[in-house]
Amino acid sequence: MGVEELEVEVERILPGGMGLAHAGGKTVFVSLAAPGDRVRVRIDRKQGELLFASIVEILTPSPVRTEPPCPYFGRCGGCDFQQLTYEAQLEAKAGIIRDCLHRIARLEDVPEIVVTASPNNWRYRMRATWQIDRELRAIGYYERGSRRVCDVVDCAVLQPELQETLERVRATEWQQFPRDLKHLDAVEGENGVSLSPPFAEFRTNELSLTVRGEFYQYNADAFFQINPSLLGALIEYAIGYASGATVLDLYCGVGLFTLPLARQFQKVIGVEANGTAARFARRNLQLAGLTNANVITATVTDWFRSRAVGPVDFVLLDPPRAGAESAVIKGILDLHPRAISYVSCDPATLARDLRKLIGGGYVIESIAGFDLFPQTHHVETVVRLARSE
Numbered sequence: 001m002g003v004e005e006l007e008v009e010v011e012r013i014l015p016g017g018m019g020l021a022h023a024g025g026k027t028v029f030v031s032l033a034a035p036g037d038r039v040r041v042r043i044d045r046k047q048g049e050l051l052f053a054s055i056v057e058i059l060t061p062s063p064v065r066t067e068p069p070c071p072y073f074g075r076c077g078g079c080d081f082q083q084l085t086y087e088a089q090l091e092a093k094a095g096i097i098r099d100c101l102h103r104i105a106r107l108e109d110v111p112e113i114v115v116t117a118s119p120n121n122w123r124y125r126m127r128a129t130w131q132i133d134r135e136l137r138a139i140g141y142y143e144r145g146s147r148r149v150c151d152v153v154d155c156a157v158l159q160p161e162l163q164e165t166l167e168r169v170r171a172t173e174w175q176q177f178p179r180d181l182k183h184l185d186a187v188e189g190e191n192g193v194s195l196s197p198p199f200a201e202f203r204t205n206e207l208s209l210t211v212r213g214e215f216y217q218y219n220a221d222a223f224f225q226i227n228p229s230l231l232g233a234l235i236e237y238a239i240g241y242a243s244g245a246t247v248l249d250l251y252c253g254v255g256l257f258t259l260p261l262a263r264q265f266q267k268v269i270g271v272e273a274n275g276t277a278a279r280f281a282r283r284n285l286q287l288a289g290l291t292n293a294n295v296i297t298a299t300v301t302d303w304f305r306s307r308a309v310g311p312v313d314f315v316l317l318d319p320p321r322a323g324a325e326s327a328v329i330k331g332i333l334d335l336h337p338r339a340i341s342y343v344s345c346d347p348a349t350l351a352r353d354l355r356k357l358i359g360g361g362y363v364i365e366s367i368a369g370f371d372l373f374p375q376t377h378h379v380e381t382v383v384r385l386a387r388s389e
């Protein structure tokens, strides 16, 4: 059977980053597309009436298409938006959030959504995971749709010091790489770079960074946000408006929100499953002289299960990509906080959880996007909710 090809026009960008097109009554998902492209595509995979396709030839380029500058683009699984102008990336991300809120959260009227641009849209990443293939002597990111490692010499989205570290890792004798080393977590701070696991000359150093006047310590074993340039604005939008007696900071990491919350509320309870991150959060509070916050090392589900929480005015939750567990949403609803800020790096799981919160008596006050991940379809979203009286 020959390779199946089609000519289609890309209508818009969908959650997940693919372009949407239609042909012969079928829905076609086109990878690395721009809205308005007229393209000839090859069908790579079929799933019922859905066709997954890649571009063979651009017949008429979209007005928002641009030449991807990275030599690994298309092969490397890291960036899937380099074909779009930066303005078009921001517009596509606002559309992705809107789409999820409409289809998954079932919102009839989706409020206006603006995605704030990253001041740097190249060389912005201060954290990365590098995949290692010791046999092939390759270091980089997984190739698109595979577990093969794309050997990346220069990654155009890494901050300069992280890029330099990648080069030093690459220049290390391969005999020095531990046999079972499959990936390296790297993170940067104002005082250097931390790698986990440590090997050869590389250490899991303690780093620091000041954000919106707060001083944070962390290392490569704890979560820290990828793009430092928008963190001040993100924090301001998520919690700047909130005040009261007691606040919960769920999935609190090393305390990015916990410290500023401790200045705005009488009492803060932070919950974080990663022991290293929770230890850093406690230390960051101590270094700031903040004694009104308590950080608990537990999964949020276990924490809700194990204790009765007193009255809470405000809940900030910032879960990983999978979103909040059902028991966590139930735990929050049982507390009836006046307001909730949901910080999310995945609009689809955000929308799933918002549906439950709205069903539990909350209304969306406002939504904002922050482009923490330029050149990719990923976007950080903050939704502010209030209890309907």
Ligand SMILES: C[S@@+](CC[C@H](N)C(=O)[O-])C[C@H]1O[C@@H](n2cnc3c(N)ncnc32)[C@H](O)[C@@H]1O
Pocket: 223, 224, 225, 251, 252, 253, 254, 255, 256, 257, 271, 272, 273, 274, 277, 298, 299, 300, 301, 318, 319, 320, 321
């Ligand atoms: C997206 S990060 C947010 C961290 C922090 N709010 C920040 O902005 O730096 C999610 C955090 O949740 C933690 N985590 C993941 N699953 C968890 C769970 N079930 N319960 C508690 N924390 C969890 C991770 O270790 C990580 O620190």
